[in-house]
Amino acid sequence: MEGVEDEVKRLRQIIEDKSKEIDQLKQELLWERGTCLPQAICDLESAPILQKDVKGLTNEEIRRYSRQLLLPELGVKGQQALKSSTVLIVGAGGLCCPSAIYLAAAGIGQLGIIDYDEVEISNLHRQVLHRESKIGVSKSVSAVAACQELNSSVNYVPYHLPLDSSNALQIIQQYDLVLDATDNVATRYLLNDACILAGKPLVSGSALRFEGQLTVYNYMGGPCYRCLYPKPPPPETVTNCSDGGVLGVVPGIIGCLQALEAIKILTGQGSSYSQKMLLFDALDGSFQTIKLRGRQPQCPVCGDNPSITKLIDYEQFCGAKATDKDKVLELLKPEERIPVKEYNTLLKEGTPHVLVDVRQPVELDICQLPYPCLNIPIDHVEKKQSIEKIEGQVRSLSEMRLHEKVPVIVVCRRGNDSQLAARRFQTILKDLNVDVKDIVGGLTAWAN
Numbered sequence: 001m002e003g004v005e006d007e008v009k010r011l012r013q014i015i016e017d018k019s020k021e022i023d024q025l026k027q028e029l030l031w032e033r034g035t036c037l038p039q040a041i042c043d044l045e046s047a048p049i050l051q052k053d054v055k056g057l058t059n060e061e062i063r064r065y066s067r068q069l070l071l072p073e074l075g076v077k078g079q080q081a082l083k084s085s086t087v088l089i090v091g092a093g094g095l096c097c098p099s100a101i102y103l104a105a106a107g108i109g110q111l112g113i114i115d116y117d118e119v120e121i122s123n124l125h126r127q128v129l130h131r132e133s134k135i136g137v138s139k140s141v142s143a144v145a146a147c148q149e150l151n152s153s154v155n156y157v158p159y160h161l162p163l164d165s166s167n168a169l170q171i172i173q174q175y176d177l178v179l180d181a182t183d184n185v186a187t188r189y190l191l192n193d194a195c196i197l198a199g200k201p202l203v204s205g206s207a208l209r210f211e212g213q214l215t216v217y218n219y220m221g222g223p224c225y226r227c228l229y230p231k232p233p234p235p236e237t238v239t240n241c242s243d244g245g246v247l248g249v250v251p252g253i254i255g256c257l258q259a260l261e262a263i264k265i266l267t268g269q270g271s272s273y274s275q276k277m278l279l280f281d282a283l284d285g286s287f288q289t290i291k292l293r294g295r296q297p298q299c300p301v302c303g304d305n306p307s308i309t310k311l312i313d314y315e316q317f318c319g320a321k322a323t324d325k326d327k328v329l330e331l332l333k334p335e336e337r338i339p340v341k342e343y344n345t346l347l348k349e350g351t352p353h354v355l356v357d358v359r360q361p362v363e364l365d366i367c368q369l370p371y372p373c374l375n376i377p378i379d380h381v382e383k384k385q386s387i388e389k390i391e392g393q394v395r396s397l398s399e400m401r402l403h404e405k406v407p408v409i410v411v412c413r414r415g416n417d418s419q420l421a422a423r424r425f426q427t428i429l430k431d432l433n434v435d436v437k438d439i440v441g442g443l444t445a446w447a448n
């Protein structure tokens, strides 16, 4: 009997040792994969510069590009032009993924991709170069890694940094053409001005919900972004994908068209979208092209007497950040807010209250707090009907709570809209015995 027990012990030990060995090997494998990733450029000194005197096409290149070499519009001359061209893609998100992979496949000489951010799971439905295994990895590195697998002969430069007024000219000057694949107005103005000052064409795309747009600025005497939009829009009117949503295929289509325009410009075919804008509506499947006004002689950056001769502070100019991260509103005082833990206690204690969720109905379908709520979307806060609904609930709770104030708790996704709404409700309901607060960090904080 003792012998059997010893044998079991011995085998258990072997299993334990082997599991440790397997864990160790897994770690090494991960490490090896990690070190295989391209090195991100975090300072500009280390960025490579493409040698422009490209020799003819190699046999391998002729084989690889044979199907596009057959196009008389491109031919060997066009392919060589691509090989000696450099393109910078700003933003490694939804528009970059299709444009980068097609430019890489087509045989561009150097592809720079710049993004300060890392891959998140909510990017993957549309940012199709990134993989689950790259969550947390620099987006520019992840995009370059995917392109490299397709075409290793391209010279890739992944910049892991924000493009801003301090570095934009230095980076852009090294490229023949710039693709705007970003998602914020401040960067759009920055890119426009930098491209004008450096004399580079700017292929600009955008996609939101089911709609996409495409225009080429600063090309062959055409207008720049400022000629069309001299003043930035009020920040509160600008929606991004994280608030408005986007169907993944839409940036996919616009990004492909950006790559197409870039290839046409670089190979001398010319662009179809200078002084024109493509409007794509995915819901009715329509592509419309509208003519835009031409270059404006009084434009402050590309006009006859420009007043902008160097890059400015674009966040200040637009009154908005050059990123959609950390937009945390601090409107209410801490005592006017309730942290999620405290709200959880309030729920557990069964404290009666009026809960107002100010998100859109479609967001409530995704998730809700475990308490019956009134859904009053943020843009309906001032409506008579909405106010009557809240007043009705407050009155019925007042009867139960007699002299006690009725808590009115406002919630949204991240805790910004809820502050705006709570502030409005404080004024609107001032004649009732209420205590209006909002939930800090909203549903996101609750989920965490």
Ligand SMILES: Nc1ncnc2c1ncn2[C@@H]1O[C@H](COP(=O)(O)OP(=O)(O)OP(=O)(O)O)[C@@H](O)[C@H]1O
Pocket: 090, 091, 092, 093, 094, 095, 114, 115, 116, 117, 122, 123, 127, 139, 161, 162, 163, 164, 181, 182, 183, 184, 187, 240, 241, 242, 322, 323, 324
């Ligand atoms: N000034 C900038 N410098 C570098 N990268 C930028 C700059 N402005 C925006 N970007 C990048 O452009 C990309 C735009 O991607 P996209 O529009 O698909 O949205 P996202 O920010 O990745 O996703 P979501 O809005 O859903 O969080 C982002 O990766 C963002 O980090």
Ligand SMILES: [Zn+2]
Pocket: 223, 224, 225, 226, 227, 228, 295, 296, 299, 300, 301, 302, 303
């Ligand atoms: Zn202009």
